[in-house]
Amino acid sequence: MKVRYLKLTVLILVFTLLFSRFLMPVSAALSEINLGSASTFGLLANTMTTVGTSVYGDTGAITQTGIPFLTNGSNHINDSAYNTANSDLGNAIINANSQTPTIIGTPGADLGGLTLLPGVYSYPGAVNIGTDVTLSGNDVFIFQIEGTLDTVANTKISLTNGAQACNIYWVVKGATTLAANTSFEGNLMSESAAVTVGINTTINGRILSQNAVTFTNPGPSIITVPTCVQALPTPTVTPTVTVTPTTSALPTTVTPTATATSPAVTPTPTPTAVLSTATPLVTPTASAVVVAPTGTPTATPTATPTATPTATPRTMPVPTYPTGAPVDGKLIGESELVEIWLLPNGGIVIVAQLPDNTKETGVWSFDLGGVVYTIEGNRSVSYTVLKAPVGTYNISVKFTPQSGPVYSFEAVPVTVPTVTGGELPNTATPWYNMLLVGSVFTIMGVVMWRRKLRE
Amino acid sequence: MNNMNMKNKVKNRKRVNLISLGSLILGVFFISWAMIHIQKETAPTVYTENTNLTSNNVIQQNAFKSNSFVPVETSYPISTPNHDDILYPIRPLEGDTIGNLTIPALKQIIPIIHGTDEDELEKGIGHFSQSVLPGENNNSVLSGHRDTVFAKLGELKLGNTLIVETSAGIFTYKISAIRIVHKEDLTIIVPTDHAVLTVITCYPFHFIGAAPDRYILTADLI
Structure with missing residues (x-):
């Protein structure tokens, strides 16, 4: 009798699963909307x-x-x-x-x-x-x-x-x-x-x-109007660190590993912007330096707006800058087109934009003392690093467009102070806790043994 | 009936024997295991009579000389530091060894690891990553286990020196304050207006169980 009910249950279960597969709505594939x-x-x-x-x-x-x-x-x-x-x-x-x-x-x-x-x-x-x-x-x-x-x-x-x-x-x-x-x-x-x-x-x-x-x-x-970037590599969750060989004469015993443990809010794709100090940079009057992909230094290109003349001549309105400055931030470093803001929680916000009316889509990369973060974007960006390195170092910003030369911005030195009200690290080892547990067991054993002896 | 009672009593007695014996054995086992680890040599000392402890201080352009511990408010003035002030152009990642701490009074040289998770504290002294690196002009915080690297920290006195050697140079600090605070005190890790080294470990040093307090050494760069 029990076996019969078991067989019936299995049969009903299998049937329900098979049937529900057909009842489940086929999810429509997500498709781009043709404008x-x-x-x-x-x-x-x-x-x-x-x-x-x-x-x-x-x-x-x-x-x-x-x-x-x-x-x-x-x-x-x-x-x-x-x-x-x-x-x-x-x-x-x-x-x-x-x-x-x-x-x-x-x-x-x-x-x-x-x-x-x-x-x-x-x-x-x-x-x-x-x-x-x-x-x-x-x-x-x-x-x-x-x-x-x-x-x-x-x-x-x-x-x-x-x-x-x-x-x-x-x-x-x-x-x-x-x-x-x-x-x-x-x-x-x-x-x-x-x-x-x-x-x-x-x-x-x-x-x-x-x-x-x-x-x-x-x-x-x-x-x-945005441009869809198709050619960029598939984004990965773990940012990879590109360690820039320092040109400084200071000896270094620091050996950063290949994977950054930085808890950046924005996971980044594999960086396509390789920060090579071997590439000679030409520094024109503008603060954004253009570096040709082949490594040949070039002068800064001038962005020529191609606006159709309107009926009434007018001057170009000055865009608000910085576009992504945090309300509660403190400015700790800046150059002509880059601003670095410090947040109360120890994070920093990097606000940057391309020079003049340059309209590009590509990858922004930010080098914080050898730790590199990247994000796709266009002419302006506001990037938050939740746990920025603490101390004094340079922040270097680069923009690699889909095509064309790379924009390298002047390095911005910043000082991020020691955090305020940091929690004291937990310096306890398990051994004293184990000592406590062992003591408790020992006392229990002794008490029970003595009780037994009395009986 | 009397036989049943007798049998039950014998059973109970045997059970109690087993439990009490088991507790004793477990207790002794845990205590032994803990004591072995606590007594194990864990502070690597590469300190000999010939160890050169002469400090060649890196000259810092903006270094302040102060014997007092003065925490500053967070409203620090906006200033763009010179490139010469950048002691560490490449910042370390968690787990990197950034240098050594030499304690002449205890004849100890202990490695400093960036980060204060258990993985780092197992290897030596941990550098609290949300504090500046040693030598930089602010509060650099180090922490270590009371039963390993900092087992003898209580023997240090005011005026004793702590020497930190990193890629940026050798920095000598002099102990200016010793305090005991609750483990949840939030007034220790704060910015300072000059180069300070704060060293933290659990207190009391031989407390059985999780120590409720922290032993804090504060030292100023000299």
Whole structure:
């Protein structure tokens, strides 16, 4: 009888497992959203109001108030290019909303403080970004938001582990508000409600709307159309250390190992920027030095903006700098295009940008006294090292674009002080604890033996 | 009935015998094991009569001479140090041996390892990684086990010297303060306005169990 029931149970179990395999929904493969002709636009809107707005890419609208400063792009007012882009945007929004969600969120969700992996996130209501959020992974992120999308001032969206702005899509049905000093990543696709952009906001992506887009007075804000980096190697979690042979005459007994144990927040890909002191550097007047890949020193190239002349001549608005300076940081080192900030918790923030209007995508690398960190990025970067080496040393910054010469910045000497209120290290060995345990056992044994003797 | 009771009593007695004997054996075993490790020679001393302990201090441009321990607030002035102040252009990683500590009064020379995890403390003195390296102009913190490298630390007195040798040179410190604090004291590892060496170990030195306090030596660079 028991064996019969056992056989029946096994049979039911196997059947259920087999059947459920067919019932389980086939997960839709994540695919990039084709923006069509809208992909060249950094800013697209039905009604556009700009003030102090710089766009690296095209802009287009039916009606426009204020004229954005353009680099590598054209302004299209109610022409065929705009109409085609607007139509392609509509198709892209439909396509994005048709993707099968992999994560269902809750209305009023706050993404602040989270680290999100690639996938299709569906929110049946509003979404807030109350503090910094991290998107991690070299794949597509789609956020389907039925309600509003709001960021809090000074919020930053960070990309780690190969995540790229070109693969991030925020598809919003309700109104969108990017508060002041927001650092936004990805393509904001607004279906039917207004987008408001606060002052000092940087968008590494696009704002594509079928409604109004308004930039808050007095600006400035910067939109940069991202380029997907395909040729870079697969990111790995463990950063590798490239030890720079020192040119100093000091004898050294320090032998760093090949793997850094540095707990950097942003895992990095294998560095492609090799810091070779053998490469001779030419130092022109600018602080960013260009090094040709073959090692032949060259003069600094001059970046020539190719903006289409606008109807009203105007001067280029000065972008806010540094774009990623921490609110509670203390400046401990700087050069013309690099700033180093010390955080209260002992971390440091490195803020750097390429000279002039250089528009590049590539890999930033930071050498902190021989410990190297890298991150993919474009013309500006704000990189946090949680546990920076303590003491006095140089921080060297380099940018290796996808193609073209490497940018080497002047080394910035910094002094990171001993931490305040550090916990005293645990210097206990287990032996005195073992002595205690042994003593307890011995006393127990003696007491029980004496009791037995009395009996 | 009496026979049943007798049998039970015998069984219980045997059980108690086993437990008490087992406890005794275990207790003796643990005590022996612990004592062997505690007594084992763990502070490598390469100190002979011919050991040259003459200190050739590296001249630091911004070195302060002070006999007092003055912690500074975190609101230090922003200054860009000269490149000459960079004693360690390549920073060590956890587990790297960064130098030696010589204690002439105890006739000991002990290696210093970067990091204060158990892996590092097993090999010698650990350098607290969130403090500056020896010789740099701030508070450099070293720590070690009370039953190994710092077993004799209690014998040191004010005025005794501690000599640290690293890739950046040889730095001589003079002990200016000795304190005993609770193990959770957060006022020891703080920045200072001059080069200081702080040495930490557990206290009391022979406390059985986890020691509740820490023995702190503070020494100024001379």
